[in-house]
Amino acid sequence: MTVGLDPDYSRLPKHLLDLDDPIFEFNKTIIDQTKDHCIAYKPNTAFYESRGVKGWQSLEKTVNYIPDSHFKIADAKRGDIGNTSKQYAKAFFETLNFDAITVAPYMGIDSVSPFLEFENKWVILLGLTSNKGSKDFQFTKNENTGKYLFEQVIESAIKWGTNEQLMFVIGATHPENIADIRKIIPDHFLLVPGVGAQGGDLNAIIKHGANQEGGLLINSSRGIIFKSEAEDFGIAAGKAAESLSEKMKGYFHTMQ
Amino acid sequence: MTVGLDPDYSRLPKHLLDLDDPIFEFNKTIIDQTKDHCIAYKPNTAFYESRGVKGWQSLEKTVNYIPDSHFKIADAKRGDIGNTSKQYAKAFFETLNFDAITVAPYMGIDSVSPFLEFENKWVILLGLTSNKGSKDFQFTKNENTGKYLFEQVIESAIKWGTNEQLMFVIGATHPENIADIRKIIPDHFLLVPGVGAQGGDLNAIIKHGANQEGGLLINSSRGIIFKSEAEDFGIAAGKAAESLSEKMKGYFHTMQ
Numbered sequence A, B: 001m002t003v004g005l006d007p008d009y010s011r012l013p014k015h016l017l018d019l020d021d022p023i024f025e026f027n028k029t030i031i032d033q034t035k036d037h038c039i040a041y042k043p044n045t046a047f048y049e050s051r052g053v054k055g056w057q058s059l060e061k062t063v064n065y066i067p068d069s070h071f072k073i074a075d076a077k078r079g080d081i082g083n084t085s086k087q088y089a090k091a092f093f094e095t096l097n098f099d100a101i102t103v104a105p106y107m108g109i110d111s112v113s114p115f116l117e118f119e120n121k122w123v124i125l126l127g128l129t130s131n132k133g134s135k136d137f138q139f140t141k142n143e144n145t146g147k148y149l150f151e152q153v154i155e156s157a158i159k160w161g162t163n164e165q166l167m168f169v170i171g172a173t174h175p176e177n178i179a180d181i182r183k184i185i186p187d188h189f190l191l192v193p194g195v196g197a198q199g200g201d202l203n204a205i206i207k208h209g210a211n212q213e214g215g216l217l218i219n220s221s222r223g224i225i226f227k228s229e230a231e232d233f234g235i236a237a238g239k240a241a242e243s244l245s246e247k248m249k250g251y252f253h254t255m256q
Helices: A023-036 A052-067 A082-095 A109-116 A149-157 A175-184 A202-209 A233-255 B022-037 B050-064 B082-096 B109-116 B149-156 B175-184 B202-209 B233-255
Strands: A002-004 A040-043 A071-078 A098-102 A122-128 A168-169 A190-192 A216-220 B002-005 B040-043 B071-078 B100-101 B122-128 B167-171 B190-192 B217-221
Touching: A002 A023, A002 A071, A023 A052, A023 A168, A023 A233, A023 B002, A040 A052, A040 B233, A052 B050, A052 B082, A071 A149, A082 A098, A082 A109, A082 B050, A098 A109, A098 B175, A109 A122, A122 A149, A122 B100, A149 A168, A168 A175, A168 B202, A175 A202, A175 B050, A175 B071, A190 A202, A202 A216, A216 A233, A216 B109, B002 B022, B022 B050, B022 B233, B040 B050, B071 B082, B082 B100, B082 B109, B100 B109, B100 B175, B122 B149, B149 B175, B175 B202, B190 B202, B202 B233
Parallel strands: A002 A040, A002 A216, A040 A071, A071 A098, A098 A122, A122 A168, A168 A190, A190 A216, B002 B040, B002 B217, B040 B071, B071 B100, B100 B122, B122 B167, B167 B190, B190 B217
Antiparallel strands: none
């Protein structure tokens, strides 16, 4: 399980706001309390950038605080022409010590490839996202192949990198599509957001999306970190993470 | 004309590297020397993020240094689920004082709408990009309508906002498509990258893409800012900007 570190400033517990770096203090407590129940953390850059330079300081401190035992995902959804994507790859893989970054596919191969040139780093490409707007373009059917755009994105991208450097974002709100996606990519890891506040069906996702190794990185952000917005937020987050982790184990178990 | 402020650190003139903030010093000189020949500046965030916190300081100083007479575009290509896109909008429209931001369309309406809620601010949505990878997905033909994905993106987005808050990125490397795009959006502004290092045909773009008000924001980045990589880089950039501006005026003139 992945914990999404999306510290919306307007929802931080009030007692943190007088500290020098409320966002980092919040994340530190969340990490301390949840690390035994997850294998990865996923800060979304938007919640740091909204605070400007101070926010980037919080992001840097946060990624450095995540234990090395845990996988570090920058949920940044970047993507640009080749020489520019290379700069983004440097930003997240070298300047900040992330293991993986989410990337947007609209601009095609040369917007994604520069991220794949870094050893032991991962690209997590948007495939089928969890939000309402995923219906606008991702389900467009290709006139020549009859396939959805998200299928075309996945089929193209698996030629650009191996399943040891490339994963896909597949939102938990589309359990009806995940079995078909598994036919295209039986072995790739899937990063699955949308099980908490967005209402995705965890059981259906595991049933149709898990492979023999598990193969799913299920993310919860708001459902864990804002379980309580009072002084007990850390304890509450720890319990929420433990509970989701136990629930997942149960669902995986019933598959055996 | 727009000048792209993409200060690739490895190409900065050597004499700047000992200063406290080489990127800002570089941009300051470029702005001083080019401001009489352009109406807008477009920093691409990748070139700042690659320097981490220091880079975001340079970006903040740069946007504050751009004269108020000029339009300020954050070339950030952001886009995420609704509550997250709202944070990006805050980052670039409130925390940093940009007038416009480039946005990626893959995630659909709720990834774009939060940016359109800010008054007197602009969204510049990726339509048809200038890079090689634009061929991978943007030219996918819709089974139901026979239209290209970039046409579908444009036709959808013009329902989400007015032509006084929404523009489109249309790369200069596709002059053969720009006339068809103008049939869909005769009145919208187009931001056109790719005339310099990427080899787009300026004359053809103006011929097929200009409307009665002009309607084109033509961008050059590397072709201006790295015209010289020696101590005379500012003077060289000013001359390159003036020359491109004159060339554009000539092409516009021959259309009358």
